[in-house]
Amino acid sequence: MTGIRTTCAYCGVGCGIVATRQGERGVTIRGDADHPANAGRLCSKGTHLGETTGLEGRLLHPMIGDRRAGWDKALDLVARRFRETIAAHGPNSVALYVSGQLLTEDYYVANKLMKGFIGSGNIDTNSRLCMSSAVAGHLRAFGEDVVPASYDDLDEADLIVLVGSNTAWCHPVVYQRIQAARAARGTKLVVIDPRRTETAEEADLHLAIRPGSDVALMNGLLAHCRREGLTDDATLDVPDGFWTALDADGDLWTTARTCDVAPADLHRFFELFAATPRTVTLFSQGINQSIRGTDQVNAILNLHLATGRIGRPGAAPFSITGQPNAMGGREVGGLASTLAAHMDFAPDNVARVGRFWAAPQMATKPGLKAVDLFRAVEQGRIKALWIMATNPAVSMPDAGRVRAALADCPFVVVSDVMETTDTGLHADVRLPAAAWGEKDGTVTNSDRTISRQRAVLPLPGEVKPDWWIVAQVAARMGWADAFAYRHPADIWREHARLTAYQNDGARVLNLKAHAAIGNEAYDALAPFRWGGRPFADGRFSTPDGRARLVPVRQIALAEPLRGWPMTLNTGRYRDQWHTMTRTGLSPKLARHREEPLVEVHPDDAATLGLTDGGLARVATPQGDSLFRVTIATGQRPGELFVPIHWTDRQSTGGRAGLLPRPLADPHSGQPGFKNTPARIEPVVPAWRGFLVTRDAAAALPDCLWATRVTVPGGALFELAGDGDPAALERTLPKGDRIEAQDPAKGTRRVAILRDGRVAAVLFVTRSGLLPARDWLIAQLDHATPGPALLAGRAPGTVVDHGPIVCACFDVGLKTIVTAIAGQRLVSVAAIGEALGAGTNCGSCRPALARLIATTTLTETADAASR
Incomplete structure (x- = not known):
C-alpha cells in the first residue's frame, strides 16, 4: 500500500510523516524526507506513533452519563442545554475549553460558534498553558x-x-x-x-x-x-x-x-x-x-x-511551541484574548469579522482565560462547559480545585478520543472524536509552516471529526446555514479568506493565495510557510510600522517561604507526551522513565534523608503527591523537578498538576508552573513489589504506590505499601496458581497460569531483593512459560540489558556500557555504528556521551588500582 503523507501528532516542530496502513489498525511510520520541518528525521515519539493507533481504551460511541446514546440524542441534548443556559443566564454563562491537539479547521468552527454566534469570548485553549x-x-x-x-x-x-x-x-x-x-x-x-x-x-x-x-x-x-x-x-x-x-x-x-x-x-x-x-x-x-x-x-x-x-x-x-497545532489555534482565534485571523477586539475588527461571518451576536471583548475560566466554573458563573481534546483535571495548576469545579458544574460535555480520562469522569455527555491517523485537516508548526494532516485509517465505531461535532451542535442551536460545512476544505477556504478580508497589508497573516483552492488541491496541499521573512523590510504590524521596545524590570526574587524551603519546577520527559493518553499505549516509549521521579540535588537528599530509588512526598500549599526519588547533580540545591505526565489512570502518585499555584501572568494569563514553593520528605513503605499482567487495562492496585506502564503483551505495575500485601492478590486474574514464600524476608511470589500461559506474576518483599522485570515480561508472549518462573529469571546466565537509554532501538544502559568497555568505543558515532543507539532521533546522544565519559573514567580508575 502506498504511504500517506501526513504530519506528526506531537510537538510544534511539525514533522512530516509517511504513514502506511497495515491490516485493520496497524500503521508503519517513517519520516518524510521532503518535508521542510524534519527532512525525514523523527524523534522517538514520532517513530513509535504506529504503536498508538489501536482501539484500546477508545471512546467509540456517544455517551450520556454511563449509557450509550445515538448521535442525534447526544447532540440535541448538548444544543438544548447550551440554549437553555444562555437564555437563562446570558452568553457568558457558557464556555468552550479546547486544545492544540485540534486541527485548524476544528479550531475555526469552535471559535466562530462561540465568538460570532453565541456572542461570548469564553473560548480558551490548553495552549494558554504553554505559549x-x-x-x-x-x-x-x-x-x-x-x-x-x-x-x-x-x-x-x-x-x-x-x-x-x-x-x-x-x-x-x-x-x-x-x-x-x-x-x-x-x-x-x-x-x-x-x-x-x-x-x-x-x-x-x-x-x-x-x-x-x-x-x-x-x-x-x-x-x-x-x-x-x-x-x-x-x-x-x-x-x-x-x-x-x-x-x-x-x-x-x-x-x-x-x-x-x-x-x-x-x-x-x-x-x-x-x-x-x-x-x-x-x-x-x-x-x-x-x-x-x-x-x-x-x-x-x-x-x-x-x-x-x-x-x-x-x-x-x-x-518554539509544545503542541502540534498551537500555532493554528492562534491563527484562527482559539485564545480568549484574540478575535480571529490575528485580529483583536478593537471595534473595527469586531465589525469586520461580524460582516464576514454574517454573525448575529458578535463578542465585543475578550473572554475568560484558562485559570479564570475554571475559577468561574468553581464560582458557578459558568454553568455549561464543553471541553475538547484536553484533560484539564490533570494539566491545570491546582488541579484538585479544577476537579471539584467540574464535579459541581451543572453541565459538562467532553469530546475526546479516550473513553476514560480524569476529566471525562465529570462529563454529563461524552462525544467520540477522531484521533491522529483518522483526522483530516491542517496544522501550523512553530515556524509558520502549514501542513496537511491526512487520514490513514477509517473512523472507527461512531467516531466523528471535531469540526463536524461542533457544526452539528451549531445547527441544532439555530445556525445551520452558517455551519453547513461538508468537507474540511470548506472550512479552510473560509479561514483563508478571513485572513485576507480587508487586510490591506495590516497583518502579516494573509492566506489569500490559498483561499480559492478546490477540494482536490486542498487534498494535495504541500507544506508552505506563510509570511516569508517577517519584518525583513523593517516594518511591523503597528499603526506607525515601528516595533516597540517594552520597558521590563526584574522584580525582587522572593526568598523561600517559611515551611516551604524548596522551589518546585515541572516539565516533560523525553518519550512521553502530555497526560500519556497516547504515548502510554506504546511499550517502547514506556521504558525510558517508567515512574514519575522527583529529581533532587545530592546535598538536599543527604540533608533530608532521601535515598535514590526511595519514595518521597512533595508538598506545596496547594496539595501533595508521592514520587520516586532520583538524585541528580544537575539540579540546583534547593530545587526540585517533577514530570507533568502522570494521572490517576497511570499512578497513585506523580500528580504534578496538584502542586503549582493557580497564579498567572497579568498580561497573558499563562500560569506559572516553574517556581512553586515546596517541601519534600521521605516516605518509607513497609513492603515493595511489582505485578506483571497480561491484562493491559487492569485497574491500579489499592496501595500507597502503584504505577502502570504498557509493556509487550500487557502491563507492568510497580508497587509499595504499608498495609497487608496479601490484599494485592485480589487484583490477580483467575487461573492455575503457583506460589512461594520466604517468611524471614517477608517475600511472596505468585504466578497465575491460564491455558498453559502466564496470565500474571506478583512479587512482593518486605526486606529482600526483587528480580529484574524484563525476563518475566517476556514470558507474557511465550506460549510456554519458562522454567523456574518464581525465580524471576531463567536458569543459567541471563543478560540484563538495564534501563532503556535509546527508545528508538530499545538499547539498554548495561548493553551500552558493556559495548563501550569491551569494544573500546570512544565516540557517540561509534556507539551508533555498533548498536544503532543515537542514530535515529538523537535525543539519547547526550546520555551516550555521558556514558562514554563515565565508563572511561571507571576503566582508568580500575587500571590505576591494579
Missing part, C-alpha cells in the same frame, strides 16, 4: 502575534541561545538541526536553564541561573550591548527613560548576583553575544510558564530588536 506569554510579548513588540523565525535560521546562525528549553528531549529534531549546524559551521550553543539537562551538558556554555531571573539576564545583556555601541533605536519606538532605567541595574556584577551565576561566565556570554550578529534565541516553556512570562519574552524581544537581530538570516527570537 500565551509569547503571544502577548509578540503583540506588545510587533503589533501582531508573528514568530519572526524559521528552522532555516538555525542552519545559518553563528550562535544559538536556548532559554528554558531542554531541546534535546522536548524537540529532538530541532536539536539535531542545531547539532548539525555546530558540526558544519562551528555554531556556538549557549543554554540558559536552572537545570543541567541533557541539552546543557553538550553546550559550549551553560548558565544555571536562579529561577525567575531571566529579565535581569536579558536586560543586563542589552545594557552591555548598549555600552558596546551595538544598539540602534532609530527605527524603533523607544519609551522615554527606557535606556536610563536599563542602565540603573544592568551592570555585570549586579546581574551576576541576581542570576546567581559566576561573573566570568556571564561576561563570556555577553562578549559572545555582542560579537555574533547572527544569533537565534530559541525559548520555550521555561520562559513562558511564569507569572512574569510576558515580561521575560519582551526582554528577549527587546534585545533582538535593539541590536538588529531580527528579519535577517540566522538572526531572530524564536518561540
Whole structure:
C-alpha cells in the first residue's frame, strides 16, 4: 500500500510523516524526507506513533452519563442545554475549553460558534498553558502575534541561545538541526536553564541561573550591548527613560548576583553575544510558564530588536511551541484574548469579522482565560462547559480545585478520543472524536509552516471529526446555514479568506493565495510557510510600522517561604507526551522513565534523608503527591523537578498538576508552573513489589504506590505499601496458581497460569531483593512459560540489558556500557555504528556521551588500582 503523507501528532516542530496502513489498525511510520520541518528525521515519539493507533481504551460511541446514546440524542441534548443556559443566564454563562491537539479547521468552527454566534469570548485553549506569554510579548513588540523565525535560521546562525528549553528531549529534531549546524559551521550553543539537562551538558556554555531571573539576564545583556555601541533605536519606538532605567541595574556584577551565576561566565556570554550578529534565541516553556512570562519574552524581544537581530538570516527570537497545532489555534482565534485571523477586539475588527461571518451576536471583548475560566466554573458563573481534546483535571495548576469545579458544574460535555480520562469522569455527555491517523485537516508548526494532516485509517465505531461535532451542535442551536460545512476544505477556504478580508497589508497573516483552492488541491496541499521573512523590510504590524521596545524590570526574587524551603519546577520527559493518553499505549516509549521521579540535588537528599530509588512526598500549599526519588547533580540545591505526565489512570502518585499555584501572568494569563514553593520528605513503605499482567487495562492496585506502564503483551505495575500485601492478590486474574514464600524476608511470589500461559506474576518483599522485570515480561508472549518462573529469571546466565537509554532501538544502559568497555568505543558515532543507539532521533546522544565519559573514567580508575 502506498504511504500517506501526513504530519506528526506531537510537538510544534511539525514533522512530516509517511504513514502506511497495515491490516485493520496497524500503521508503519517513517519520516518524510521532503518535508521542510524534519527532512525525514523523527524523534522517538514520532517513530513509535504506529504503536498508538489501536482501539484500546477508545471512546467509540456517544455517551450520556454511563449509557450509550445515538448521535442525534447526544447532540440535541448538548444544543438544548447550551440554549437553555444562555437564555437563562446570558452568553457568558457558557464556555468552550479546547486544545492544540485540534486541527485548524476544528479550531475555526469552535471559535466562530462561540465568538460570532453565541456572542461570548469564553473560548480558551490548553495552549494558554504553554505559549500565551509569547503571544502577548509578540503583540506588545510587533503589533501582531508573528514568530519572526524559521528552522532555516538555525542552519545559518553563528550562535544559538536556548532559554528554558531542554531541546534535546522536548524537540529532538530541532536539536539535531542545531547539532548539525555546530558540526558544519562551528555554531556556538549557549543554554540558559536552572537545570543541567541533557541539552546543557553538550553546550559550549551553560548558565544555571536562579529561577525567575531571566529579565535581569536579558536586560543586563542589552545594557552591555548598549555600552558596546551595538544598539540602534532609530527605527524603533523607544519609551522615554527606557535606556536610563536599563542602565540603573544592568551592570555585570549586579546581574551576576541576581542570576546567581559566576561573573566570568556571564561576561563570556555577553562578549559572545555582542560579537555574533547572527544569533537565534530559541525559548520555550521555561520562559513562558511564569507569572512574569510576558515580561521575560519582551526582554528577549527587546534585545533582538535593539541590536538588529531580527528579519535577517540566522538572526531572530524564536518561540518554539509544545503542541502540534498551537500555532493554528492562534491563527484562527482559539485564545480568549484574540478575535480571529490575528485580529483583536478593537471595534473595527469586531465589525469586520461580524460582516464576514454574517454573525448575529458578535463578542465585543475578550473572554475568560484558562485559570479564570475554571475559577468561574468553581464560582458557578459558568454553568455549561464543553471541553475538547484536553484533560484539564490533570494539566491545570491546582488541579484538585479544577476537579471539584467540574464535579459541581451543572453541565459538562467532553469530546475526546479516550473513553476514560480524569476529566471525562465529570462529563454529563461524552462525544467520540477522531484521533491522529483518522483526522483530516491542517496544522501550523512553530515556524509558520502549514501542513496537511491526512487520514490513514477509517473512523472507527461512531467516531466523528471535531469540526463536524461542533457544526452539528451549531445547527441544532439555530445556525445551520452558517455551519453547513461538508468537507474540511470548506472550512479552510473560509479561514483563508478571513485572513485576507480587508487586510490591506495590516497583518502579516494573509492566506489569500490559498483561499480559492478546490477540494482536490486542498487534498494535495504541500507544506508552505506563510509570511516569508517577517519584518525583513523593517516594518511591523503597528499603526506607525515601528516595533516597540517594552520597558521590563526584574522584580525582587522572593526568598523561600517559611515551611516551604524548596522551589518546585515541572516539565516533560523525553518519550512521553502530555497526560500519556497516547504515548502510554506504546511499550517502547514506556521504558525510558517508567515512574514519575522527583529529581533532587545530592546535598538536599543527604540533608533530608532521601535515598535514590526511595519514595518521597512533595508538598506545596496547594496539595501533595508521592514520587520516586532520583538524585541528580544537575539540579540546583534547593530545587526540585517533577514530570507533568502522570494521572490517576497511570499512578497513585506523580500528580504534578496538584502542586503549582493557580497564579498567572497579568498580561497573558499563562500560569506559572516553574517556581512553586515546596517541601519534600521521605516516605518509607513497609513492603515493595511489582505485578506483571497480561491484562493491559487492569485497574491500579489499592496501595500507597502503584504505577502502570504498557509493556509487550500487557502491563507492568510497580508497587509499595504499608498495609497487608496479601490484599494485592485480589487484583490477580483467575487461573492455575503457583506460589512461594520466604517468611524471614517477608517475600511472596505468585504466578497465575491460564491455558498453559502466564496470565500474571506478583512479587512482593518486605526486606529482600526483587528480580529484574524484563525476563518475566517476556514470558507474557511465550506460549510456554519458562522454567523456574518464581525465580524471576531463567536458569543459567541471563543478560540484563538495564534501563532503556535509546527508545528508538530499545538499547539498554548495561548493553551500552558493556559495548563501550569491551569494544573500546570512544565516540557517540561509534556507539551508533555498533548498536544503532543515537542514530535515529538523537535525543539519547547526550546520555551516550555521558556514558562514554563515565565508563572511561571507571576503566582508568580500575587500571590505576591494579
